[in-house]
Amino acid sequence: MAHLRTVPIPRLTPGAYGTVSVGDATARKNVRIFRREGSEWFITQNDYKFTQNQLQLGLNLGIDARDTRRPGGWGGRINVRFTVHDRGKISADSVKLRVAPILTYHHSQSVQQIFTTAGNDTSNFFQSKFVSTLEASLAEMDVNYPLFEFNASDDLWAQDFFEPGYTSMPGPSGPVTLQVMIRSAQGDRVAGRQVFEYLRGSGTGAVQDRAGSRDEINSMGNLETIPPHNFNGKNYPAGRIVLGTHGAQKPYILKYMLAQEIQDPLLFDTNWLAAGLAILRKTQSTGYGNIRAFSRQNDTEGNPSDLFGILWGLHGVPSYTIDDLLSQSQIIEANANFARSIRGTVNLLKRETGIKNADIHGVPAVFRTGLTFLPNGGIRPERNNNSELAGSLYPASINGLILSTQYLAPNPWGPVVDGRDIMADAVSEVYGRLGFKVNFVDNWNSHHTWGGEVHCATNTIRNGSYRWW
Template identity: 35%
Template structure:
């Protein structure tokens, strides 16, 4: 009887609430199902659905913690065309419109390594009538989500339904970004993903937040992996000289232990490979726990610079994407938008600010208010990690920061030093040589080339120039002011500064330097005209000269090939332009001084002749090359 009465009470209870409980399990009777969506918040490559390592801060994002997704802008299967159906080259806009994130498929490898993973915690007691939906509630236009099923990856749309069986087992999603952050006031890179599960008239949801990986530029503590250079076709004088430069560069790269061969630009004849592109990268920890990176070739904000098209036509592919900016205004000075005007301070912390991936520097002209293109500066700042620091390059003709400053790996607590051009040291070398009775020694030891006369001025004549001392006094003042900014921003001390002898000149065929060849300037771009290929008699190639020729009288370029305008090939290997300075006692006095400066910083220097190829164009070895560096280190750690 007792058992009967108990059974009757139970039956009565079911009668009262049976309409609610009858279709569902006991776990669902008391509460709606608990949805738990998780992402790789701690960035270890694994979405933890059994423990708690990925639960804290899943709805926030910071430099150190928060799930990361990649802007999937490479072209894994090389499907993106470079020509239209009519066989004509595509426009820049159409070239840039195609990448892996431009379609609704998972391109490339079956493991979908470019997709960030998001998982749902298995809902084991879920009734068979339950279903789920997934929605990107923030950043939806910039984000695409796929669901992994037995048939492969399928795009999640508004009509996608997740079955109860899937939710019981736990669902795996893959997320890709459709672009990099371009303006954080428009989109800050965050994507909020919401999983909603409904059953029996109830529904519950859970959100996770991801942010697209920042587009970062390389710094010199990252190992050099491959060098880029333009290879000019033809058999004329300039082409042969430039081809010799490329051959010499290949030998230096191999000697430095860099295994990959040179990657050459061959189509457009723009020799300034440093200037039409800045190599960068985006990365996250992939699903296998290894770093998953996409190289991003950041095209210069110079829409009329054809060489940038070859980034799409030749480089874009598996693991390599290209970004170009739009909206550049005519009023923004053309030369400042070259990427030689963008360098990166290595990682550092100082004054309460931390830059674990380094910090960008760019040059501006404070004399007339010109800055690099606002669209580019906005893009770089919007990444939130390498806040660009502007230096004053008004005193330089071309106006690029690589003409006077660099950053060198060093065995110091900081891990690096600043290399800085030192015009006062350059003048001192000449004055000491003159005082020692060598004033009649030729200023330059470079030989003539194929009918082109070698410069004939002597040390005495150089020092007697009414401009040389004035130019270098001005240059020294400009460099000192910029160095003070760098020291103030980074905490670098004088002991961490490597001063490299240098000399600058306005070099425009001044009557007292009549043997100096007219300059073919680095401000130019595109295919070099015949006159230029004959070493040129034009002083200006830039389409937007903006009165630059008139300004030449008060702006400078390197007189002796600028040693700081070289390439860091390794922790202790440096490639500088051959100095061709005065030879006294069988030694080039500038080469000896440059060797001493770099050896004091633990660097072994080798030299490459760029006199007739780059130096006379107001650039050096660095300006004519570019470097792909290792991007495997996590950018979120100091």
């Protein structure tokens, strides 16, 4: 609630009265005005009359919004009018206000809470195992952020059915912040209801834009935020939103984020994605081409059908060698194509943000095609099992959870040479140069096999007490 005050008006007659009103009908239904009496606050309508005594003391008022800025709807602007009637004369003053924008967090903001989805031994053995491994990894990293487990849905993707955001305004001791959970614009994605059922409360709001389709492009894992920066005479104090498009198809949430007018969205064409061959070639050239390309063993516990009996996904760990992998011309050609797509994305980032080559650090990755997803899982039929769209062959270590100076990455299970996972070592070396300590967590069966990783399985609330104005 924002505070409003009026200065005391000492020379008023006993019949004097005042009103505080918002004239525009749309604006009025979207805000509430409060008056303070003693220690309590009371909702105050346009026709409420403040007495001579109240006006002489000065009014202590508050105002809050009942909605956010909306595309094609209320833009958050209001005009509050203070009117005083005395001895047949009318005096008035007004102030223009606007509801603060909804903003999304960037990874330079410190973590305050972590989210994931719960699992159990009967319905999802591997998710339950992932949560236990996640908790153990966080303990090993000596991070004490509270971990919230959604448990009212079998939806695994805590990154996708909502995006933690915030709104803030100036306060006497710095920004006053309200957490706002943004449900994905996927009306039939039941898991998203949990932000209203379990997260909304004191200090935390929840919001949903108009309901879009269940299409994966509307999952909130498709939204990230570039940290604050200045470039080409433009200032982005809260950073810029990044959204992936599929050619001409844009995410439903785009118009809502544009309506906030602060984090100017930057669009990337990720149509080549379904959601590090060099290091393998180097290993092959040193005489280790005959070792297994994947160091992980198959699980022997859990429901065997979850491993081997389902038609979709990459179930079970491939047994082929590095030589076998590098002899697959389709994979080699596909990775060359995807590398060009990555370079195009990097070049767009350089043009839009001013980053240089020295700011860009490569993490080893190998892509595969033909990834097949669950029916009715938000993947369009033409994108399912598509030979031209990329999925990660190894667990994608770039798709992890950033925790200030530590990074929780999916274990890539790369080839082991002289007792060392060459993929994991390469990842640790890259992030180590940037000041991050890397811990690895196994998400092969819980998420990688379904086309996602640690980042997709988690979410975070971060510290939003920074000025955006």
